[in-house]
Amino acid sequence: xxxxxxxxxxxxxxxxxxxxxxxxxxxxxxxxxxxxxxxxxxxxxxxxxxxxxxxxxxxxxxxxxxxxxxxxxxxxxxxxxxxxxxxxxxxxxxxxxxxxxxxxxxxxxxxxxxxxxxxxxxxxxxxxxxxxxxxxxxxxxxxxxxxxxxxxxxxxxxxxxxxxxxxxxxxxxxxxxxxxxxxxxxxxxxxxxxxxxxxxxxxxxxxxxxxxxxxxxxxxxxxxxxxxxxxxxxxxxxxxx
Amino acid sequence: xxxxxxxxxxxxxxxxxxxxxxxxxxxxxxxxxxxxxxxxxxxxxxxxxxxxxxxxxxxxxxxxxxxxxxxxxxxxxxxxxxxxxxxxxxxxxxxxxxxxxxxxxxxxxxxxxxxxxxxxxxxxxxxxxxxxxxxxxxxxxxxxxxxxxxxxxxxxxxxxxxxxxxxxxxxxxxxxxxxxxxxxxxxxxxxxxxxxxxxxxxxxxxxxxxxxxxxxxxxxxxxxxxxxxxxxxxxxxxxxxxxxxxxxxxxxxxxxxxxxxxxxxxxxxxxxxxxxxxxxxxxxxxxxxxxxxxxxxxxxxxxxxxxxxxxxxxxxxxxxxxxxxxxxxxxxxxxxxxxxxxxxxxxxxxxxxxx
Numbered sequence: 001x002x003x004x005x006x007x008x009x010x011x012x013x014x015x016x017x018x019x020x021x022x023x024x025x026x027x028x029x030x031x032x033x034x035x036x037x038x039x040x041x042x043x044x045x046x047x048x049x050x051x052x053x054x055x056x057x058x059x060x061x062x063x064x065x066x067x068x069x070x071x072x073x074x075x076x077x078x079x080x081x082x083x084x085x086x087x088x089x090x091x092x093x094x095x096x097x098x099x100x101x102x103x104x105x106x107x108x109x110x111x112x113x114x115x116x117x118x119x120x121x122x123x124x125x126x127x128x129x130x131x132x133x134x135x136x137x138x139x140x141x142x143x144x145x146x147x148x149x150x151x152x153x154x155x156x157x158x159x160x161x162x163x164x165x166x167x168x169x170x171x172x173x174x175x176x177x178x179x180x181x182x183x184x185x186x187x188x189x190x191x192x193x194x195x196x197x198x199x200x201x202x203x204x205x206x207x208x209x210x211x212x213x214x215x216x217x218x219x220x221x222x223x224x225x226x227x228x229x230x231x232x233x234x235x236x237x238x239x240x241x
Numbered sequence: 242x243x244x245x246x247x248x249x250x251x252x253x254x255x256x257x258x259x260x261x262x263x264x265x266x267x268x269x270x271x272x273x274x275x276x277x278x279x280x281x282x283x284x285x286x287x288x289x290x291x292x293x294x295x296x297x298x299x300x301x302x303x304x305x306x307x308x309x310x311x312x313x314x315x316x317x318x319x320x321x322x323x324x325x326x327x328x329x330x331x332x333x334x335x336x337x338x339x340x341x342x343x344x345x346x347x348x349x350x351x352x353x354x355x356x357x358x359x360x361x362x363x364x365x366x367x368x369x370x371x372x373x374x375x376x377x378x379x380x381x382x383x384x385x386x387x388x389x390x391x392x393x394x395x396x397x398x399x400x401x402x403x404x405x406x407x408x409x410x411x412x413x414x415x416x417x418x419x420x421x422x423x424x425x426x427x428x429x430x431x432x433x434x435x436x437x438x439x440x441x442x443x444x445x446x447x448x449x450x451x452x453x454x455x456x457x458x459x460x461x462x463x464x465x466x467x468x469x470x471x472x473x474x475x476x477x478x479x480x481x482x483x484x485x486x487x488x489x490x491x492x493x494x495x496x497x498x499x500x501x502x503x504x505x506x507x508x509x510x511x512x513x514x515x516x517x518x519x520x521x522x523x524x525x526x527x528x529x530x531x532x533x534x535x536x537x538x539x540x541x542x543x544x545x546x547x548x549x550x551x552x553x554x555x556x557x558x559x560x561x562x563x564x565x566x567x568x569x570x571x572x573x574x575x576x577x578x579x580x581x582x583x584x585x586x587x588x589x590x591x592x593x594x595x596x
Contacts, residue, residue, distance in 0.1 A: 047551060048564065049502060052493055053483045062483030119581075121588055165457070165467045175458050183538040184469075184509035189552050189563050196567025200574045207578040211585055 015231040018130050020094050020223055028084045029224055035077040036198060039151075042070035043195050047188075071159060078152050094131045097241060098140040108134050111240055128217040129239035130229055136208070137241070143201045147194060153177060154191045158184075243289035246448065247282075249322040260285075267445050270438060270517075271454075272464050284449045285323065291448050292347050292355040294386050295329035298379045299372050299406045299415050300361025303434040304396040305331045311437035312521035323448050324356070330374075341375045344382065348389045356447060357390040359383065359400040363421055364413035371413040380421070387422045392453060394428050394443065395419065398536060401429035401461075408542035419460070426453055429460040433536035436517050439465045459539075461511070470507035470533050473515040476500065494530060504548035505532030512537040 021029075045066050053060045088096040102108040111127060115135035118126045127133065132140065153173060160167060160174030161184060181187045213220040219230040250260055261282055268277040295305075309332065326333075328343045335343065347355050361379075364371035369378030387393060395418045398404040406415040419427050430443055443462055446454045454462040471477065479485070480499040487493055487502060501508070507515070510533050514525040526533055532548070535541040545552040551562035 049483060049485060052485045052487060052498065057478040057482040057484055060482035060484065064481040064483075066483075121584060124592075161469060162472070164472075165463065179459055182540050183535075183544070184511075185506065185535065185538065185544045185552055186540075188509060192551065192563035193567060196563065196570055199567065199571050203571065203574050203578055207582065211582065215585060215589065 015234050017228045017230045019227055020092075020130060020229045021227045022087075022091055022095070023227065024083070024087050025091060025095055026224055026227055028080050028087070032077060032080050032084075035073045035080065036202065038069055038073040039077065040195055040199060042066050042073065043192075046070060047192055074152075074155050074159070077148070078156075081148060081152065094241075097131050097137055098145055101134070101137045101141045102240070105240070108240055111135075112138055126216050127239040128231065128233075128235065128237045129241055130218075130237055131241040133216075133239060134241070139201075139204070143197070144205075147197050147201065151191065151194045151198065154187055154194065157187055158191060243292075243325065245286055245288060246290050246323045247286040249290065253322060267442065270442050271446060281445075281449045284451075288448070288451070290323065290325040292351050293324045293326050293328075293358055293444075294344060294347055294355060294390070295326060295358040295360065296344075296379070296383060296386055297330055297374070298359065298361030298363050298383065298399070299413070300397070300399045302331055302360070304360045304399075304440070305329065307434035307437045308396075308440045309437075310520075311441040324444060327355075338375075344386055348386060352389040353391055355390055356392055356394060356444075357386050357425075358394045358396055359418045360396040361399045362403060362406065362415050362417050364406070364415045365421075366412070366414035371415075383418070383421060387425055390425060392426045392428065392447070393418060393422060394430060394447075395460075396430055396440065397435055398431045398433045398541070401431035402539040404433060405542050408540075427460055428453055428456065428462060431461065431466075431537040431539075432512060433541075435537070436465070436513055436519060438517050439513055465513040465517070466511045466537070468511065468513075470510045470512055470515045470527070474507055474527060475515065476527060497530075500527060500530075500532040501550065503532045504546060504550055506535030506538070506541070506544075506547075507533040510535040510538050 046063075049063060049066075053062050085099070088099050112134040114123060114127060115133050117123045119135070131137075154177060156169050156173040157177035158174075160169030160171075163169050165171075177187060178184060181190065209220050209224075213222070217232050219228075219232075223229045247260065251257075261278070264282040264285070265275070265278040268275070268281055271277075297305075327347050328340065330340065333340060333343075361372075363369060363378075363380040363383050365380065369380030372379040374382050395401045399406065399415075400418045403411075403415055403417050406413060407417070419429075428443060428447075430440060432439070439462075442465070443454065446462075454464060457463050457466060471480070474480075476497060476499045479497070480501055484496075484498045485493060485502040486498045486500050489503070499505070505527065507527060514533070515527065518525045518528070534547045535544065538544075545562070549562065551564055
């Protein structure tokens, strides 16, 4: 099947495409991305509200709608995350990659280092991967998975303050998160810092995805849309995953 | 035989009618049904009064000042009779050795029966030398008085959390009561000061039912500390509408808009101010046009300005809030991304050129 015939100025790759991201995973990715955008925007304006609206209080519900959007998007994100965890168990080999980085593997670490050198312009060529490269896995695990867990737990703890004692949000989250941080004000502060941490992640994530799409040896952005990983050259996959 | 509360009241000329009215009012204030009022009356008629030792550590006496201004029930008529307040150095008549002897007497004569009410907290640095009562460190007096008590009431934010004397850098190492006394049940009644009616209600509950009220995880009575100021604030509709006081003396301030943007800590403060209010239910800070400063919350002195919602983050060394730090981080990441993209583009072009 592979052939080395070239047509035109660019070398044409014909290595077989691999189905990497199954439909539930791709759906989760984009729903989750949308939820995070809504959460960051509404969250920002909950902390720093928009200028006051004129008229009677009974005619307006701006903060109410903003907060509703925040809570609704938060629940979508949480339910999505739980379904994603389930999919990590029942999905294909790639579905659990960002949840269980191969911390125990020396080769994995050496490829993290290789990838860092590639990003520092010290390597001429990256390795070829079917799934995420190890550096991507590491960053997604630390900056994304755990940041989401932190935001979900503190978010539910803050939400439980409103729903009140006796509700599951309060009993399972607020009741132990508040004493852990000392007071509600500090939980708010850390929840806000968590938002900025995720904003930083999104900046890096979007940039790196586009850059890799152009400069790496495999497709990136289109893979999260179609699910299929295509390759730009015919040499064998040499990365760990 | 110690006198009962009812006997003391009658001696002071309080009518039985007034006594029963007090019982109904207090039962209602404690959130209990009408059936509880007769039970409360019976308890106060038959049980001997509970001896109370009220100790003062590092504090400003605002708790005592608040307590004696309770309107429902009136402290001077009722509370000082309901309990047998045997020691409170601010308001008792005895002084000097005579006064200090009372503490020893109560601890000796009523083991396991008396309540220890703590106002203020002990400093641990230099073996407690920063607070001396009657020639001895308050720390020793506290440990001694706590040794035989039935329960401890931590009055105010000092005893509950540490308050201003425990704020950074806390040179005297002042610590709340529960960090020193660990083997007795402790009820925290935070606030600087706590609401007088809340204080008297807690004492009434203890005297009447002979057990602690239901406490939350942080040891505060649920009946008064289970909701935030924000949850029951009369300005809440303006918050939901998105109508805020933008600066002091603007039109919004005159119209009584929400004080969120002026740094009101109502959304993060657990207390009953917006329902019970102060000075006999007349007003509370938000009603008089100023945001809540969160005085009943742990570490409220260290949470930055009273006028900012986003609090300072001290770990960064300079006064920065979460948005300053976050925007700076996002800016650095953004600049790094742009620079990296630029270098990547140049590298790609030069590599192409080489091929």
